[in-house]
Amino acid sequence: MSEQVEQIDQLTFDFYKEQPHIVRESRDELRLRLGDFAGPLDLLLYLIKQEQANIFDIPIARITDEYLKYIRIMEKLDITVATDFLVMAATLIEIKSKMLLPRDESELVGEDIEDPREELVRALLEHQTFKNAAGMLYERVQLEQAVFARGKIESDENNAEINATLYDIVTVFQKILARHREEVQMEIEREEVSMAEIIRDLKHRLTTLNEISVVKYFEEMKSRRELVTAFIAVLEIVRTETVKLVQSATFGDIILRRV
Amino acid sequence: MADKKDIEAEIEEITQQAVKRSKEELIAAVEALIYTSDEPVPAKILAQVLREDIDDVTEAVGQLTKQYAKRNGGLQIREIAGGFQICTRAEHHEEVRRFLKTRPSAKLSIASLETLAVIAYKQPVTVPEILEIRGVQSASAIKTLLDKRLIIAKGRKETVGRPMQYGTSKDFLLQFGLKDLSELPSIEDFEELVQ
Numbered sequence: 001m002s003e004q005v006e007q008i009d010q011l012t013f014d015f016y017k018e019q020p021h022i023v024r025e026s027r028d029e030l031r032l033r034l035g036d037f038a039g040p041l042d043l044l045l046y047l048i049k050q051e052q053a054n055i056f057d058i059p060i061a062r063i064t065d066e067y068l069k070y071i072r073i074m075e076k077l078d079i080t081v082a083t084d085f086l087v088m089a090a091t092l093i094e095i096k097s098k099m100l101l102p103r104d105e106s107e108l109v110g111e112d113i114e115d116p117r118e119e120l121v122r123a124l125l126e127h128q129t130f131k132n133a134a135g136m137l138y139e140r141v142q143l144e145q146a147v148f149a150r151g152k153i154e155s156d157e158n159n160a161e162i163n164a165t166l167y168d169i170v171t172v173f174q175k176i177l178a179r180h181r182e183e184v185q186m187e188i189e190r191e192e193v194s195m196a197e198i199i200r201d202l203k204h205r206l207t208t209l210n211e212i213s214v215v216k217y218f219e220e221m222k223s224r225r226e227l228v229t230a231f232i233a234v235l236e237i238v239r240t241e242t243v244k245l246v247q248s249a250t251f252g253d254i255i256l257r258r259v
Numbered sequence: 260m261a262d263k264k265d266i267e268a269e270i271e272e273i274t275q276q277a278v279k280r281s282k283e284e285l286i287a288a289v290e291a292l293i294y295t296s297d298e299p300v301p302a303k304i305l306a307q308v309l310r311e312d313i314d315d316v317t318e319a320v321g322q323l324t325k326q327y328a329k330r331n332g333g334l335q336i337r338e339i340a341g342g343f344q345i346c347t348r349a350e351h352h353e354e355v356r357r358f359l360k361t362r363p364s365a366k367l368s369i370a371s372l373e374t375l376a377v378i379a380y381k382q383p384v385t386v387p388e389i390l391e392i393r394g395v396q397s398a399s400a401i402k403t404l405l406d407k408r409l410i411i412a413k414g415r416k417e418t419v420g421r422p423m424q425y426g427t428s429k430d431f432l433l434q435f436g437l438k439d440l441s442e443l444p445s446i447e448d449f450e451e452l453v454q
Binding site: 126146 | 344
């Protein structure tokens, strides 16, 4: 049930509302929901905003504590995300300890004493800049979807038949091949199917059916050998006959259709 | 059936014969060409086909654009992805969508948009460079953008490991309604927004 709600959320998200937020998981457990987009820099920006701190003068001790608190809550997040977050935690602790150290008197005489926070602030500002730029792209794409050009009009019904490219068909083929590889097969007797047979079969089906789903067709094949033969047969039939490959949606099924 | 070469020769002949057009005639011819194309037509191509000076063609497109604007009709002429295109005016999107029975298509996730922003402004850019700015691994976002053909590989960077570099594609310009990359607001503009 809650999963469904989440899905709807994702479909209708509003760029500017999409911020990390805390979800009450159960009575005594809070969880930070970041979505797949947010990294440690987002969390930091969020905490700085929460604390109403100045980005150019981050109260590093307080922010680090807050940050670590969230890290503990986030233990359930998957590992790759967590790694990025842990690296940032280490950086924060390093900065915090540097700031606690008494400054070297001789260094104080020098003109440019770098604030330990400098690099972090630069990263935060740059990140924020690109987040803003992403917001601009988001708005542009919204506007652009209100304008329709002649020719490449897309609608759900006649979703401009994206002609399947060789890349698309190879992708589909690879998927099926991978699936086949998973099934452990005991080939006791080798049944050879010739290309001519497959082409004859395809032609026969096309005369009765008009349309054949390439994915379903490939899946009928019993062995890798048959699969490869069928794949070449499909390419061959498209080349020699008045048949074309049509893909109605990106990543959708590819249809073999009589012209 | 006539030989393809014959047809080409014939077209050549006809274009050779073309008399100097008046301004109005040139505007009309330009409109016909832009209308016929399903892709934005660059001024250079218009000039080649019409055998006119590129400045005259650009001027004619400008006039045509003004005519469209003045007429206040359902169509507009836009400069996009390095060419000119006739398309509907945004005001009519509801009617057009109802007619086509279509909804705005799937949006990009925030991760993808952020990654796209980094690539658009820093191109050509490598995966580690993107990671540095975003602070997160961006592999899946990059894959999405490649699948949607918004970005393309732009060769390898001559540095340790020769990482692949990425940049935006022509589809990016089309989908984001940009003439060319220089039309993107400068990245400094977004710094202003940082408090």
